[in-house]
Amino acid sequence: MLSLTEANIKALAGPRSFERGRGYLDAVTGIEVGDGWVTATVHGTERYEVELILDGPDGLTGECDCPYGLEGNFCKHLVALGLTVLAQRERLPQQRQAARSRAQDLDGWLSALSKDELLALVREQVGEDRQLRRRLELRAASARGDLAGVRGRIRELLDIGPFAQYGYVEYADARAYAEQTGQAVAAIGALTGSGRAADAITMAREAMRQLVEALESVDDSDGWLGQVGTDLADAHLDACRAARPDPEELARWLVGHVLGDYDSLTDIDPLDYEDVLGERGMTALRELAVEAWRGNRTGWAEKYLMERLAKAGGDVDAVIAVHAADLSPNGHTHLLIARELDTARRPDEALRWAERGVRETRDLAAVDTALVDYLCERYAQAGRLPYAVALRRDHFGVRLSLLAYQQLRAAARAADCWQGEREGALALLRADAGRRQPGWYGGPVLVDALLDDKDGEAAWEAAADSGADDRQWLALADHTRAERPADALGVYLRLAEPLTTQTGNAVYEQLVGLLLNIRDCHRRLGTPGEFTAYVTALRTAQKRKRNLLRLMDEHGL
Known part of the structure; x- marks a missing residue:
């Protein structure tokens, strides 16, 4: 309590x-x-x-x-x-x-109670509780060694028929169906507990197949059947640990399961079976995985299985071979290989793979940016700053984004060559701004870059020449309000006008923020009376918007 x-x-x-x-x-x-x-x-x-x-x-x-x-x-x-x-x-x-x-x-x-009285009570409950009756029927069939009876009852529990309309289990009925399938999993666990683990293995595998087929016809939005699948996988593992099946047969089943259509539900990890497989089974598992991968080097499941087994065995070269057999065109796989080699303390090989990834990328604009970051970091650590600048320059030249500009600036400043690099970068951005067509989404990156450089005057000129979007004009006004209050005032007034026709607390907060900036501009210009007249007219026009007026009062407007 x-x-x-x-x-x-x-x-x-x-x-x-x-x-x-x-x-x-x-x-x-x-x-x-x-x-x-x-x-x-x-x-x-x-x-x-x-x-x-x-x-x-x-x-x-x-x-x-x-x-x-x-x-x-x-x-x-x-x-x-x-x-x-x-x-x-x-x-x-x-x-x-x-x-x-x-x-x-x-x-x-x-x-x-006497035995007869208890039996009468149980029979009464069995007659009233269908779920209890099914559980006890399964226990009875298991106790008398009736494998056919257990199999039949489990199949009934996994049947979607009683829950499906037009062959599909809707969301509202999915939970009830999942609870019923959970009874099947419990029955399989009971088989193991009663000394029939080998039968439990057989039942678990059959249940996996039937449940995956049923999943296609169930709205499992809440993941009920996913949990049943996890429990079923656990029941199979427990049965294997109890029954100790033939290691090579188990290895074949595991590989077939992981590479087949049934693993999406159970998500079985073959390495969880290492204690059951032993040395002979693990050897067979690796051989079967290699055989499957060689037959389909680009298959996701084959690659994942090979990678898991190779990492578990500490075989870095095998991991690299898996990745190298299916290199992505944007350099992402090269980066994965480089990181594996770094972990294995083979930095020189890692650097070569990373450089190869950039070199072999057909379109530098599409290269994995994490690969560029990795290389530049390695170059900086090795004191090869000009290499980092050159890579950032090439990457910026095909991306022309604010982030790429900032990264080039950081690399060039570290190499003490930003002044020269900046002129070339801005020339590219000016050319890009000149190519922009009306209606393009967002303003020119040139304005953002100049603002990021704290070069407000140049940013105003660029916006006046090439245009800017509202976000950029607002940033320009905020950045240069002290030096250009009249220009900033014009921006704030223009941005405030459309907000006066809209409703909603978020709109009101945005409008009040602009009003505070408008007041500051008038104060700097020495025209507070004009602001008073503006606010008075605004309050009169917006008198029905009580939340807006309350917010204005809170800010002294």
Whole structure:
């Protein structure tokens, strides 16, 4: 109970979910208090089942079946339940004690029943609870060694028929279907637990095939079946560890599974089976992986499997061979190879691969920028600053972006040659600005570059000659307001005009920001009366926009 405090609830939920949860206090119904837990129903967009664990190993925790809660978050519905329980905190100790007493009474009553009475009770529940009946049927079939019966029941549990309309399981029914398939996974685990691990392996593999086929006809937006697939993979691994199948057969199955159509659901990692495969199985696994990769060197699954096995075995050259067999045209693969070689402490080879990546890129404008960054960093570390400048210059020449300009400037300043490089770079940007056509998105990079250089006068001239977009004009006005208040005032007035015809708090905040700048310009120009007249007229025209007027009042406008 000590962990159930408003502060703890807010810390778990975060400010946003906490505040939203306050609005759901009237939506909490059906509260049931147990010994250490509280459950309830919270009515939101749908009806959600919520459970708070009051004093578990991790302190206060909770679960909710809303989409946000299913991701492991302490959602607004949990907040609502927590705050509701807090409001009744004085009753909680008695309620927990009552729940503890009820549990003890129930256990005592069950213990006193005869075998026949217990059987009658179980039969009654089986008749009323279909899920319980299915679980017990599976246990019975498993206990009597009826593999055909277990297989048939598992196939029924994985069948989408009872949940599908027109052959497809809609979102609203996906959870119920996933819960039913979870029973199949539990049955497979029970086979292993009852000493029939070899049968569990067979059942798990058959279930994987059937579940992948079913997945194509289920709206699994919330990932319910994905979790079932993970549990099924775990059940298969547990069965293999118990049954110890033939290592070479297991290796063949693993490679076929990973390279086939079924791994998208289970995401099995063959390396998890290393203790089961042993030396003989791992050798077979590597041989089969190499054979598959040689047959399809550009296949994603083949490359990934080879790379995983090579890295696990510490074989850097094999990793490089996998990448080198399918080099990307933009140099990205060369960069991956360079980083692998760096990790292996082979820097000279890494540098050669990186340089090769730039050299072999057909279009430098499309080169992986991370490769350019990597090379320039290596050149700087080695004191080869002119090489870094040259690469940045070539890259800027085909990109003509503000970022490429900034990177060229940094490299040239480090090499103490920025003045000369700047003239050439600006000449390229002026030529680019002259080629721009009306209607192009965004203003010329030339204006951004000059602003970034803190050369406001040159930026104004460039904007006047080549044009600029509103973002750039605003930046120009902000940057040079002290030196050119009249010019800045014209910009602010022009940008404010269209905002007066729009609504919304975000618009109002933007407009008030411009009004503050307009006031500053008038102050610098010595014309405060003009600003007063402007604001008075604006307030009259916008008198119906109460939020705008309130915001203006807060800023003294």
